[in-house]
Amino acid sequence: MDSFIGIRFKKKTAKRFQQFSRTHFRTHTEAMAEMLDFFFYNEISPQERLGPTGRTIEASLKKRINAVIAIMRDMEKTQTKPTVAMIQSLFETEEPKNKPLILEKKFVEHKKVARFREKQKPNNEL
Template identity: 85%
Template sequence: MDSFIGIRFKKETAKRFQEFSRTHFKSHTEALATMLDFFFYNEISPKEKLGPTGRTIEANLKKRINAVIAIMRDMEKTQTRPTVAMIESLFQTEEPKKKPLILERKFVEENKEVRFREKQNHNNEL
């Protein structure tokens, strides 16, 4: 069995460590060993700042995404919709109105007379 040694900490720091250790590890020894291994293997100092936290990164991403959405909406309003409308108007085909030929119109106007009449049958009248 491993032996224990006493280390002196300020009361506030010891309480913070105990609370942290209880929530994440089985024992205080395991908690401290894991923290030391983390700093050793990642070759960083506990005094260094690692950069922005997850919350700040998320907030920045949301801002950028909102900006991209605004740009896309603006593009849709100013470029895409008008272009689509112009292309649709080019491809819309209307049935051309059927105009009679000029010759046909003259022929119809000249021959307004009735050429054939019903023959009246005199036999039926008797």
């Protein structure tokens, strides 16, 4: 079994470390070893900022998604629906109403009665 050594920490920092260690690890030694390994293997310093957090990334994504939704709704209102209505009206198969042209004259067809008949020749005159 390894021996222990005492390290002096400020009371506030020691309490924070103990609380963190109890929630994530079995012992304080294991917690400290894992934290040191993390910084060593990832070649980062604890003083560096790793960039935006998950919450800030999520908030910016939500803003962009809302902007895209607004653009799509606007396109639907101004472009898609009117275009669909025009195309649909083109493909409707209603029979066109036959309206007579203004210049067209309406003639009523009557049976014309012949006023004169040709005289029929007798068959034996050939």
